[in-house]
Amino acid sequence: ENIFDRSRMAPKTPIKNEPVDLSKQKGCTPERNPITPVKLVDRPQPDPWTPTANLKMLVSAASPDMRDREKKKELFRPIENSEQSDTPDSLQYDMVDDSTVDEFEKQRPSRKQKSLGLLCQKFLARYPSYPLSTEKTTISLDEVASILGVERRRIYDIVNVLESLHLVSRVAKNQYCWHGRHNLSQTLKTLQEAGELQYGELMTFFQHKEQDLEYRFGERKKETISDSQDRPLLDFSEPDCTSASANSRKDKSLRIMSQKFVMLFLVSKTKIVTLDIAAKILIEETQDTVDHSKFKTKVRRLYDIANVLTSLGLIKKVHVTEERGRKPAFKWIGPVEFPGKTDEPRGHSPTSDPLPGTQRGASAPYQICARKQRFTRHASFNGAQPCEGTRRKVSSEPNSPRQERQDEYCSKMINLAAVCRQKIEEDTRNPSITSPLPLLPVPGDSDFCVNPLPQAVFPVVQADMPSLSLPNGISSQALHPSTPAASKTENGKPTLLPNQPFLCFPSSSLFMFCGGLQESNLRETLPTTGDLGSRRAEAQAAVPPAACQKRSSHKCESPSAPVNDEEPAAKKQTVEQRDVPFSLVVPKKPFESPTTESTPGSGCTSAEHLEAFHLDLTSPAAPEAAVKESPKPLDSQEQKKQSQNKDPDEPSPGKEHISKENAHQPFLPQYLYVQPTAGLSSFNFLFSANPAPGAISLAASQLPSLSVPCVVVPSAALASFPLVCSPAITSPLSPVPDGSFSAAASMNFSMSGLASTMPVFIGTTAVVTPKVSPAPSVDAQQPAHPALHLSPMLARSCGAVKLDSPVCMGHPMTLLKLQQPSSAPLTPKSIRPARHEAFFKTPGSLGDPVAWKKNEGNQTRNASSVQRRLEISSTSPD
């Protein structure tokens, strides 16, 4: 706890280790705090410890990393930080007079300082995220407990969760083995698969709106399934470790719960799970009987788990605003895609798709299908296996409502479906708030899975931006008249809806670029061509005029497609966040960290980061978002249709509205989220880049250029209204609000070889068009496309600047300027590296080291890992 403050002055103050004494001291015994450090004592502690000694250990062990973590934490919990950090006084004083300061500190040992989340960070700080395979780090619970100054009990809480994700494994009594995150993606993948089996339908289904329903149903289902399967699934991983024997133990609910909790995120379209839903789902007991107390207890546990997951950077706390109100929830910010996935976008053929036009979106449909299948499979599976054999808790235990029959399961599912249907119908009736989109009629049987998707989309948005809302009218218009059709898609109009990817940016500060790459084209077509024509992405942002009211609009209707986009986006974000530690993570807090800041002048460097972009908000005042549209908005629809075909082949420039294609399956739009740096604080960017490596592969030839639709909005503006960007379907929109603000801009990204580093240059076609062409292959680019129209607004509001951003990459960049005078800080997050693993890695480790290195204060980070190691090693000896 101390650490916080001390991080800077590490060496100093002795006190804190022990919470206990804190309590004692609080009064005013300032000066001498240090003296008897009571507490630790409890533990058998051999070591010599003097208060100081402990401190030293702590400091040494944690310092570098700790800071990072702390920062992260800060992100998560701004308040805390502020407070602590505030204490500058303390620092100063410390210099002078420690005791005094300490006192103050002591006075409020604040509960937070002892929080599990913080503790977990400390814990994690002690071990490298990616330990060398060679080194096997063993963790002694007692040791850690004493070092961290907490009771062992608390360590169990942490370790149990970590174990559920396989970051550690139990080797022996009191001994755990640290694995780090090497296998995290694999684990998550497994959990995701398992989760789909168990919760997929539900989550998908109801996710947002129907949460209520979900709860009810969810519970049942889960139970059923979970029994038989959970164990196995969960356990699967365990075997590897010695601990297998451990299985017999009572059920380790915390571990299982943790896994289930993670599964919910992985299965969730929105990647947001509210606590209450999770609790309900996780309560295996009798569905109906959800006692209040039990529920409460479950929630408590979830908080424990959530704290750990938060410390791991896998989730973050958010609030979901629903019809009913605002509820606490957590959003998954970890990796979303897993390499190994069986389902590859490309492979899968739409053919079998049960869902007709519904989803053009690349992955979404796919997933759905998969889910169904599994589901089915699953059901049978259950039936086949009676799981009673496995052990359950002792009979004596109070609760053991477990055994369910598969039959029941089926029936439940049916019920569920029915209920859902009802729900939907109801909703439909009251489209008012809830469902902007018409819900699909759900066929009783099978479809649960399918239908859900569309809905899912919304929620996502909501979550983030409660504040934003589109007026209905607007939304409908703007978005798409057709939108509603989405549901209909099945019926008749398939395509449109789905295609559209909309992005809503909830948070005021976010900036998103959405775009899909045309991968398909790329792949098939020559890279070059692809490049060129490939992409223009259109992005639209519709900004409702101030007049617009904020409403539920957040739900912008978005066809399923959007959903897809979103997901990826989420992923990306996550990834990046990881990479870029702090800043990314917490958008809210702009970090002014030096890191990002790129000065205007910095050529290459800046390039590396997105800094290349400079955004100046020219017109901050102009809240309206400026959007650029790609040249052919109109076509988009048609194209969409075509897109259905999915033939990407044609690179034809004109047509290739990428966006649509994007929507298709192949590519997932990637988003890059750029954190606002100091200057940028006001903005956040999301870029959608191609996630798929596949896409990248295309690029491989050289520079693939991607066009991404982007929207730049001043945060302020956003705050006031919601933005929606539908890359795909811009055209329709264009008419809408038209002139006022939305402009669609197409962005092109060129990436060199791998997307990873490339400096992205964003060219607004319109603006810049002409210029950039450094990239050879690229030249073809259509970007030049005259097509762009900038809305007047844009034009005005933003000055497009072309830069050659010659970034190191040598790609040209275009910058948009928004009025922001100040240096635009950019937070460039580098584009995320193509590889999955990269996600996890620290920024330093990211694939494109080069790029990274520079800017950020990364050094810190980069160094940190190294340092960390060193330190640890040094420490360990002790």
Add this chain to the structure above:
DNA sequence: CGATCCCGCCACATT
């Protein structure tokens, strides 16, 4: 006052 969640009792598992 509701949301969080620390604390540590105590049951159960393992040694």
Add this chain to the structure above:
DNA sequence: AATGTGGCGGGATCG
């Protein structure tokens, strides 16, 4: 029986 684990929920804090 001793000790390791970890469920659990009272009640303190936080917001």
